[in-house]
Amino acid sequence: MHQDARGHAVTLSNPAALDAYERALHALQTYRGDPTAPLDEAIALDPGFAAAYATKALVLITFFERRFMRLALATLEQGRDALAGATAREQALAAAARRIAEGAWRDGVRTLEGILVEQPRDIVALQVAHLLDFAHGDALNLRNRVSRVLPAWSASVPGYAYVLGMHAFGYEECNQYPDAERAGRRAVELSGNDAWAVHAVSHVMEMQGRVAEGLDWYRQTRDVWASEDNGFAFHNHWHTALFHMDRGDHAAALAIFDERFGGGSEMALMRVDATALLWRLRLEGVDVSARFAAVASEWERALDDGEGGFYAFNDFHAAMALAAAGRSEALARLREALARAQAQPDGNAEMTRSVGLDACEAAIAYCDGRFEAAAERLMAVRDGANRFGGSHAQRDVLTLTLIDAAMRAGMPQLAHHYANERLVHKPESAWGRRLAERIDGWQARRAA
Numbered sequence: 001m002h003q004d005a006r007g008h009a010v011t012l013s014n015p016a017a018l019d020a021y022e023r024a025l026h027a028l029q030t031y032r033g034d035p036t037a038p039l040d041e042a043i044a045l046d047p048g049f050a051a052a053y054a055t056k057a058l059v060l061i062t063f064f065e066r067r068f069m070r071l072a073l074a075t076l077e078q079g080r081d082a083l084a085g086a087t088a089r090e091q092a093l094a095a096a097a098r099r100i101a102e103g104a105w106r107d108g109v110r111t112l113e114g115i116l117v118e119q120p121r122d123i124v125a126l127q128v129a130h131l132l133d134f135a136h137g138d139a140l141n142l143r144n145r146v147s148r149v150l151p152a153w154s155a156s157v158p159g160y161a162y163v164l165g166m167h168a169f170g171y172e173e174c175n176q177y178p179d180a181e182r183a184g185r186r187a188v189e190l191s192g193n194d195a196w197a198v199h200a201v202s203h204v205m206e207m208q209g210r211v212a213e214g215l216d217w218y219r220q221t222r223d224v225w226a227s228e229d230n231g232f233a234f235h236n237h238w239h240t241a242l243f244h245m246d247r248g249d250h251a252a253a254l255a256i257f258d259e260r261f262g263g264g265s266e267m268a269l270m271r272v273d274a275t276a277l278l279w280r281l282r283l284e285g286v287d288v289s290a291r292f293a294a295v296a297s298e299w300e301r302a303l304d305d306g307e308g309g310f311y312a313f314n315d316f317h318a319a320m321a322l323a324a325a326g327r328s329e330a331l332a333r334l335r336e337a338l339a340r341a342q343a344q345p346d347g348n349a350e351m352t353r354s355v356g357l358d359a360c361e362a363a364i365a366y367c368d369g370r371f372e373a374a375a376e377r378l379m380a381v382r383d384g385a386n387r388f389g390g391s392h393a394q395r396d397v398l399t400l401t402l403i404d405a406a407m408r409a410g411m412p413q414l415a416h417h418y419a420n421e422r423l424v425h426k427p428e429s430a431w432g433r434r435l436a437e438r439i440d441g442w443q444a445r446r447a448a
């Protein structure tokens with residue numbers, strides 16, 4: 001039987017397909033190029049290559065949109081005959097993909113974990129589970145799932161650096177910043193192309209308010225993450241924009257928006273970042289209404305395509321954009337989708353119930369000028385908001401909105417209360433000091 005580069009038995013008859021498969025895994029690990037193209041190539045070379053179908057389905061799932069779940073199921077159907085005679089590992093990869101695509105997200109991740117118990121070097125199972133842990137905001141497993149397999153890895157196993165890169169991000173989301181930075185820097189050194197590890201180190205700098213270092217880090221590692229074929233580059237550009245915003249350089253953040261997001265995006269992952277950046281700029285008093293109108297139209301198209309109510313984290317960003325652009329009819333449709341989502345027996349229902357709904361209503365209330373209601377909704381969900389996914393840095397938008405809403409509602413003590421976190425955790429951050437000054441200035445004007 002043939003084996004892949006990590007020593008796993010694979011079901012195939014044409015070994016030439018294995019080369020295409022390894023290229024797909026490299027694309028997946030480095031985020032460079034489309035991993036589904038070499039997987040299609042592998043399938044064309046050997047229609048009996050079971051792992052290629054299962055891996056393609058899992059890659060599609062990581063985009064976390066309803067339409068890609070449908071494509072994943074179609075891919076599994078296409079590979080049904082090949083998978084029927086496949087190894088237990090290949091069949092388990094396919095079963096995990098099916099469960100996730102059908103909505104049983106956590107069940108699917110448990111299936112991937114079952115593979116890792118037997119095959120701790122299964123980097124497909126590991127990376128897909130890692131990305132789902134991210135989608136679930138499961139900080140402990142972002143770290144611990146990687147810890148559980150790490151002893152089976154060493155620098156001599158192809159892909160080791162990417163495992164360290166995942167570990168770095170897990171450490172960061174568990175607030176273990178020195179561990180995260182050490183692992184992330186090592187991953188970048190070893191691989192020379194680990195955009196996820198670059199991103200993990202930038203998160204450390206973001207969380208510690210090391211703004212100048214963050215901008216330097218992104219400049220130094222540009223070759224690793226910023227190539228045109230890097231499918232994750234947009235998110236590192238987004239982080240760069242946040243560093244500029246911390247320094248009060250809104251023009252630089254806007255320039256990044258226009259260059260990297262202004263052309264629109266078919267992908268929800270990108271629309272989330274586009275929305276989150278515009279919302280922060282709006283909170284800072286920058287007029288981004290025309291840009292918001294364009295992003296809101298993209299979310300409306302996604303709603304038309306039935307994406308509403310699929311993933312609470314995306315719905316929250318849709319709500320921000322639609323509310324900022326005053327799209328009341330689309331917001332009504334989003335609310336209907338949220339109501340349906342809560343009744344679904346899938347992984348998103350709990351996310352929507354526990355966080356998504358209040359977060360969406362808070363964004364709508366904020367844009368309606370109902371600031372006290374927005375602040376109350378945000379206080380209700382902020383501390384458990386990891387349950388609807390994303391990173392600490394992404395969910396910071398909840399806190400920034402809460403501070404601004406409390407200030408505008410005439411509750412300066414409440415606004416300061418939450419702004420204090422930033423002052424303590426990010427002592428070098430100018431953003432935190434500006435927020436504190438703004439709250440005082442707002443209050444002084446009200447009193448005058």
Ligand SMILES: [Fe+2]
Binds near residue numbers: 393
């Ligand atoms: Fe990030």
